[in-house]
Each structure stands twice: as structure tokens, then as C-alpha cells.
Amino acid sequence: LIDIDFAELTQYLINGLAQGAIYALIALGYTMVYGILQMINFAHGEFFMVGGMLGLLFIQRLHMPWYLGFPMAMLAVGGLAVLVERFCYRPLRNAGRIAPLITALGISIFILEAVRITAGAEPRSFPSVLEDKVYEFGSVVLQQNQIVILVVSLVLMAILHTIVMKTKVGRAMRALSVDFDACRLMGVNVDRIISLTFFIGATLAAVAGTLVGMYYNQVEPYMGQLAGLKAFTAAVLGGIGSIPGAVVGALFLGISEALVVGYGTSSYRDAIAFGILIVILMFRPWGLLGKPIREKV
């Protein structure tokens, strides 16, 4: 009996980890943009959705192999994010906080409806890219898709970490998050760095979109809404603006959801997940890994 309970718990942890890794890939985009612009890009969930839908389009309709279709979906979504930033957010960069926020909501609705009108609102079956293989350890099942999700997100996070911490571009990003004007004075091409930030964040979200398609076998135009909200929650939970925080927050959220559904009931899944968020933010308003900051005067 103890063995079964342990196996069941392990199973929830594995399932939660896979879901958390997907949240993490989306949460990174929120946190990177917020870190630099102090702006919550509510259209980010739609980048995730477009990634999944384009992945499906390239693989199923245009019959591309996945190793061609997925990178193309990533690049396309990255390009979309750069365009959105260039034409919708940049003109409003000095317009205070509310205008870009409302614009982001508008962009989100625009992208969602554009996809819904062209592709239809129906959930679509995502082709099995990899064999539906499972590895059994006693009564614990590890799906091949789960391994792929974990490996891909780990590799991407490692790459992101290297970019942010070890490259010149990364140093510019970190500098921008501290002081905009000083960076400009030091000769940093601010617009280019911001474009790049949007590009990287959106490609990560697009990867998450295709992974979700592979893992849950379906994509639909509305998938970005709840996933975007959850990832945003994860970013806030971990401390918005902090890259490791986004990852920790996302894994925390994914695992707690799996445990709530496993040992409690699915009806309370979102209530408990957001309840945890509220409690943590009451005691640590800056999130798990964020730093308390004083408002610049």
C-alpha cells in the first residue's frame, strides 16, 4: 500500500513537472519583458497559441518534418512579436503604463480573433510527432513526450541563461533593466535590445505551444488565454523580472496543480493555485526569488 502511494505521488510530481516546464517557457517571456520595460505584455499568451497553431499548420498542412516545421513556427512567432513591439508598443513607450497595457490586451484579442477566423474555433488534433512511447518503473509511467518536454525546456533555459549572463547582448539586457537612460548614454542600442528580448520571449512561448500540441494532442485558438494567465501567475509568484524566479514559480504552480487534482478535486484546481499565489504575495510581495525594490524617485 505504501509502495502504491509513493508511486502515485511520484506520478503526480512527474506530471506536474512536465506541466510546470511548459508554464516556465511561457513565463520567461513575461518576466524578460517586464524586467526591461516594466510592462506586462498580455499578448504573450497568444504567441504561445500561434506557436502551437503554426506548428500544426506546417507539419500537417504543409507536410514538413517536425525538425523543419517547429523551428519555422518559432521564427515566425518571434517575427510576429518583433512586429507587435515595433508598431504597437514602441510608439507608446513614453506614454505611461496604462496605454501599453491596454494596447497589449487589444493585441491579444486581435491575434486571437484573427486566428479564430482563419483557422476556426474548433480544437484540432495535433499529429503524433514522436511515437507514443512510455517507460514504466514499477507502477510509475514516464512518457516519452514528458522527457522531451523536460529536456527541451532545460536546454532552452540553459541557453537563455548563457545569453543573459555571458554575452554582450545579455549584459545590455541586464543593464536596461536597471537604468534605461544610462544605457542609452553608454551607447547601447536600446531599440534593438528590446526587439531581441521580445523575439527570444516569443520563440520560447512558441516552443511551449508546439510542446503542448505534442503532449496533449490538440491545439485551439483559445489555448493561449488560460495558459498565458497561469504563466503570468507563475512569473509573479517567482518574482516578476527574475528569470530563475519565473522557472521556480512555474514548476511550483505545475506541481501544486497536479497534486490538487490528484489528492483533491479538479474543481478547486485553479482556486487553490491562485489561493497559494495570494498567500505568498501577502508575505512576499516581491515573489519567491524577486528582490524587494524601492520605487525610484
Next chain:
Amino acid sequence: MQTRLNNSSFFSTLSQTLLTPVLALASLGVAQGAAQAAPLKAKVGIFLPMSGGTATFGEETNSGIQMAVQEINAQGKVKLELVLEDEKSEVTDSANAVKKLINVDKVDIVLGSVASSNTSAAAPIAQTAKVPLLTPASTNPDVTKKGEYISRICFIDDFQGLAMAKFAIDTLGAKTAALVTDSSSDYSIGLAKAFKDAFVERGGKITVEVSYQQKDQDFSSQLTRVRVKKPDVVFAPGYYTEIGNMIRQAKKMGVKNAKGVQTPFLGGDGWSSPKLYELGGDAIVGHYYSDHFSEEDTDPTVQDFVKRYQKKFKIIPGAMAALGYDSAYVVADAIIRAGGANDREKLMKAINSTKGLKGVTGVISLDQNRNASKPLVILETQRTRAAFKQRVAP
């Protein structure tokens, strides 16, 4: 006329009822020559899920209604004008759609919807406005309890739950079952309870109960709980979008019974969609659900309907198409008996006293609770469609 139908005895049984699809076609030929009285006019509002998670229900039902109305109008006794509203598979949009149909379009009668929660949300509006609302496919018992203006032409979930529990025990030899309920749907909750009561009463044991919500994509935690209990069957009375995906995940995760064989999933008419097979992939083979209609039914009325529907829409009709088709004929029949649609109370009473109308989903008679008591079919899922397994009389 008889040579045209190629079945004279079939025709004589039909001629006793006022309106049937075949008769409608037959009288179409007669009507051309004869002078006719001005047709009784009525405006029919339809609210259906044309988008969202149960969109194929809306598309199919609408096709069935459109086809029937074309036949009815051509026949000349009744002239129905249709107004369609999309309820988007959402409860709030359902209520709004019916408000609009009644207040703006001023319809005489409302047809719809499929999901019981959505019909239930709209029912009080129709009841208060005293506009008859006839649902072709909502099976939750509570739907028609909203008032005398609300009625249905399908069986209710108590019957589906009982039939599937009997099937699980008698045909599949099940002793244990898992319940997977969509907790956001009245339909799913009611049907799960009906199954549970009947299954337990017959000596079966429910070993685990889990729930999910519409639009969920991840069922891994629920299936993990089911998996450790190794049940003989899983009763999952949800809608096709989630079920197709869930069955695919269950196969991947290796949900098996105590003998190590893949556990069959059982469900109700919420599974009845071609999308089930697309979303379920290869995993969809070998599960069972109860439905209103099978296109394999050898009844000549059904075969004639299937042939004509297929010719018109280039696809095989599902249960929702058949129910939509029948619902329009129930409306036309009631309008003729009420002598028009202007008096809503008279129309409501005419609908509620529908008796012995032979449709493609069986003979339709409404009881005092405004429900129809009809046989159901149990179907077995194959790779791209469902095969007829058995018929269960009420």
C-alpha cells in the same frame, strides 16, 4: 406513390401519423397540382453551439433542422422561417441568444440547444416570456422541470445511465468501475449519478471518482488515480472534445484493468461526434457509448433519411442531425394541430401533447413531464466511426 416508395406496407403504417419524412416527400409530388390553403406561418428561433468545444453538435443539429424545414416548407401546409444564433458552447451566450431570439427577432418558438447546462440557462427566459422551447438533445432530467413551456424530444439521462450500467455488468462482465465526471456540466454530473446508482444497485462497485472541467487539456492526474485502481470499466460521460483527448492520454499512460487489458471507456450521447475519432486517434478503438440513433439501423425510415442527408450534405448523419430533423417535424406537427403559431399557449399545449409521431430517432410521444421515452442504441467505437452494438428499449 406506392411504387415510388417501393414498400406499400411500410407506407400504410406511416399514413396513420400526420407527418413523416417519407410522407413529406411523397406529398410533395401531390401538392404540385392541387390548390392549397395558405400555409400556417411561424418564426422559429434556433440557438446552437456553432463554435467552441461542442461545435459539431451545433453544425449537425442545424443541418438536420434545415433539411427538415426545406421539406416541410415545400410541402405547403406550414411555412417555417428560421433564425439561427450561435451560443458558442457557453452558458451565458446561450441565455443571451435566447433573449435576443425572443425580444429582438420575436420568434414564435425556440429550438435548442444540445448541452443541458446551456439549455437550462436559457429555459427560464423562454418560460417567463411564455415562448415554447423545444430541445432536440438535452438529456438532463432537470431541463424540462423549468416549466410547462420547456419540452424535449429525446430520452433522459436516468435511462442512459441505467442502460450503460446494465451493459457494463451484463455484456462486459464488469465488477468495478471508475467515474470520470465533467464537473462543469449538469449533463455529465447527472449522467454519472444515474450510472452510479444503477451500477451499485446491481452489485457493481465504484472504486474511484475523479472530475475535470470543460476546456481542460491535461487529464494525467485524474488518469493516474484511475490507473492505480485498475477498474474493469471507466464511465466518462463528458463531451467529445475532452473525451477524445482523455482516451488518447489514457492509452499512453496505460490505464488497464486487473488482468492487464486496456480498460474500456463508457459514455453517453455527449461522445456523438466525428471529432471524437480525430482527437482520439488510434486509441479510440474499443470503447462504448449510448446514443439516440445509429445510421446502421435497418428501419426503412432511417435508411431513407440517411440516404437523403448524405446526398445533401455529403456526410453520414449523426444522432444530433437526426434529432434536429425530428424536432422540426414535431414543431410543424404542433403548429398544424394548434392551427397556427400566434397563440403561444395553444402551441405549447400542442407540442406537449405530441403523440406517436414517427421520426428517424424512434416514435416520439411526450409524457406528462414533457420528456420523450424512446429506445437507445449502444455503439462501439471503431477507428473512424461507431458500430451498432445493441438496442435497449425504454
